[in-house]
Amino acid sequence: MNDNIKILEGSMAIASTVKTCKPNIVSAYPITPQTHIVENIAKMVADGEIKADYIRADSEFSALSTLIGASATGARTYSSTTSQGLALMFEALFNASGMRLPIVMTVVNRALSAPLNIWNDQQDSISVRDAGWIQLYAEDNQEACDLLPIAYKVAEDKEILLPTMCCMDGFILTHTFEPVIIPEESLVDEFLPPFRPDFILDPANPLTFGAYAGPEIYTEFRYQQHNAMIKAEEKIEKAMNEFGEVFGREYGLIDEYRLDDADIVIISMGSLLGTIKDAVDEMREDGIKVGILKITSYRPFPKEKIYNKIKGIEKGIVFEKDVSIGTGAGLLNDLKAALYGKKQTPFLYGFVLGLGGRDVGMNDIKDAVKKVKTLELEDFGFINLRKEVL
Amino acid sequence: MSSQLFAPGHTACSGCGMPIAIKLILEGSGKDIIVVSPTGCLEVTTTRYPTSAWGVPWIHSLFENAAAVASGIERALKVLNRDANVIVIAGDGATVDIGIGALSGMFERGDNVTYICYDNEAYMNTGVQRCSSTPYGASTTTSPVGKLSFGEDRPKKDLPAIAVAHGVPYVATASIGYPKDVIRKIKRAKEIVGPKYIHILTPCPTGWRFDENKTIEIAKLAVETGLFPIYEIEGGTLIKVKKIKNRKPVEEYLRLQGRYRHILKGFKDQLEIIQEIADKNAEKFGLDG
Known part of the structure; x- marks a missing residue:
């Protein structure tokens, strides 16, 4: 066993990794189930273990706003939030990305109110997919940690300069003790150069940030953000490869599992993948040719890579913890858009499950796969719906 | 010096009180500052891309977060071992209404920021809608x-008192009718560590409906009638008040402004109430003398 493996709560693992990334300013507002992350960081600041200043913001909106100021001043910045907090940040999310400030934030995924629900799903971050932030989704706590230095490296790249959300499922990951290797500080130093932005608020070189832009120039700003997001695809891949070389742990924009000879591909994001992998192993023992395509990078959405992996497979089943009310669901809709007009694409089924913390078991996955095979399900629906209470 | 820090050629209305306030603020602050401004007249008239009137570093983020952005800048400067005074210059709508939560947070955290509100007593940038800084009787x-309406039916929100209630170490009001007083207060704020709040009256010819050559006269009359008392509070104690010799009746202030025309034409009760507001100010701050 690796000497560096520790058994840590997900939130503590995140806080410990944030420390190695050496942010100058952390600003946050407490909200379940993000609280343990910021409590742990606050304690590290209080103990002098991390040389950051921790701003106790009056709201999530103010938390991100303080980071906008700090990042524009040249500080490396970090926050974490979830659900209602992310929704309250909505306006500032677009502002941070529009000013090209490379803020990194752990989004602990949780359901949105009403009805009030503090448990996990991914409606919050999926709902802000168009805010101009890179979005990476972690399958387990090791990945949630490792994505942080990768996020800083890409966000701060002068050809990118986009804020980044590292998304991890609330409670399921944040409150679970798992064996993790915290990235060694010396290796993070080697992997992640200090933040040295070209443009900062400085009286010696007075610049105007956040100017007012009329119809003759606004579109060009948005176009540049769009191009930076597209460019981020290769930068993330490069950063992940470098991370692999330095730390020995491999990641990709997407990943596959037992996909080689599959005639059904399951596509999903986040901690669901652990359950799905176990279900796939059992189904494989039963002779069902099913595999997995994991999406780690949801923004940028690596369309060509996805297509090349699933081309020729007969059917695809998307499991996700969000719903685009009245039209389907976020990942499903994006996949359909990405595959539209291409040849030999799988027929896509989309299933919503695990909303508001409802448990997802292997049988839910196996049952859905079986019913898709026997054509018992529509191409979109809610799994595990309690029809008796409707 | 302030002309190098704030260039002419901005697009503020003729006779606008705001750019006058900006020049006075910069005269007092000097160049080693970082300015934060929320959305509003100041932002849209001074920073239309690719032009900028600002010769000091300046940032605009959103309408309601200037105080929080300033907190972030101030903390970042400290951590990065750099030095500059962080100054917010914000309109009244951004200050007294939509941004009051972030402002309260900045006050409460004790961040070393000078927050200056230029008060034109309504949402002028969007077309003269009332805000909680709009005075009683004004039509917007x-x-x-x-x-069924005599105009604004609520008194002006007292933000300086709210700042004092937060324990803000330096709170002052000022009017562009008294330029040296404005500059002195900006300089005084520089000497104090912690949050500072300065509330400056900046008459708006467009929204208040007066001739553009009357800006300074009206800025003085607001003070001379007692409707806008000028004072300084340090450590919670009132230390200085601008005394008024022969305080003028409020009509002299109201009659120059279209927003009050109806009051003088036939709302006698409301006119009395406005006079009472001035009288109470005079009593509270000891203005007469």
Whole structure:
């Protein structure tokens, strides 16, 4: 066993990794189930273990706003939030990305109110997919940690300069003790150069940030953000490869599992993948040719890579913890858009499950796969719906 | 010096009180500052891309977060071992209404920021809608005079008192009618560590409906009638008040402004109430003398 493996709560693992990334300013507002992350960081600041200043913001909106100021001043910045907090940040999310400030934030995924629900799903971050932030989704706590230095490296790249959300499922990951290797500080130093932005608020070189832009120039700003997001695809891949070389742990924009000879591909994001992998192993023992395509990078959405992996497979089943009310669901809709007009694409089924913390078991996955095979399900629906209470 | 820090050629209305305030603020602050401004007249008239009137570093983020952005800048400067005074210059709508939460947070955290509100007493940038800084009796586009209305029916929110209640170590009011006083207060704020709040009256010819050559006269009359008392509070104690010799009746201030025209034409009760507001100010701050 690796000497560096520790058994840590997900939130503590995140806080410990944030420390190695050496942010100058952390600003946050407490909200379940993000609280343990910021409590742990606050304690590290209080103990002098991390040389950051921790701003106790009056709201999530103010938390991100303080980071906008700090990042524009040249500080490396970090926050974490979830659900209602992310929704309250909505306006500032677009502002941070529009000013090209490379803020990194752990989004602990949780359901949105009403009805009030503090448990996990991914409606919050999926709902802000168009805010101009890179979005990476972690399958387990090791990945949630490792994505942080990768996020800083890409966000701060002068050809990118986009804020980044590292998304991890609330409670399921944040409150679970798992064996993790915290990235060694010396290796993070080697992997992640200090933040040295070209443009900062400085009286010696007075610049105007956040100017007012009329119809003759606004579109060009948005176009540049769009191009930076597209460019981020290769930068993330490069950063992940470098991370692999330095730390020995491999990641990709997407990943596959037992996909080689599959005639059904399951596509999903986040901690669901652990359950799905176990279900796939059992189904494989039963002779069902099913595999997995994991999406780690949801923004940028690596369309060509996805297509090349699933081309020729007969059917695809998307499991996700969000719903685009009245039209389907976020990942499903994006996949359909990405595959539209291409040849030999799988027929896509989309299933919503695990909303508001409802448990997802292997049988839910196996049952859905079986019913898709026997054509018992529509191409979109809610799994595990309690029809008796409707 | 302030002309190098704030260039002419901005697009503020002729006779606008705001750019006058900006020049006075910069005269007092000097160049080693970082300015944060929320959305508003100042932002849209001084920073239309690719032009900028600003010769000091300046940032605009959103309408309601200037105080929080300033906190972030100030903390970042400290951590990065750099030095500059962080100054917010914000309109009244951004300050007293939509941004008051972030402002309260900045006050409460004790961040070393000078927050300056230039007060034109309504949402002028969007077309003269009332805000909680609009004074009693003023007609605006959302508190219009009508068959059932004499205009704004609530008194002006007292933000300096709210700042004092937060324990803000330096709170002052000022009017662009008294330029040296404005500059002195900006300089005084520089000497104090912690949050500072300065509330400056900046008459608006467009929204208040007066001739553009009357800006300074009206800025003085607001003070001379007692409707806008000028004072300084340090450590919670009132230390200085601008005394008024022969305080003028409020009509002299109201009659120059279209927003009050109806009051003088036939709302006697409301005129009395406005005079009472001035009288109470005089009593509270000891203005007469």
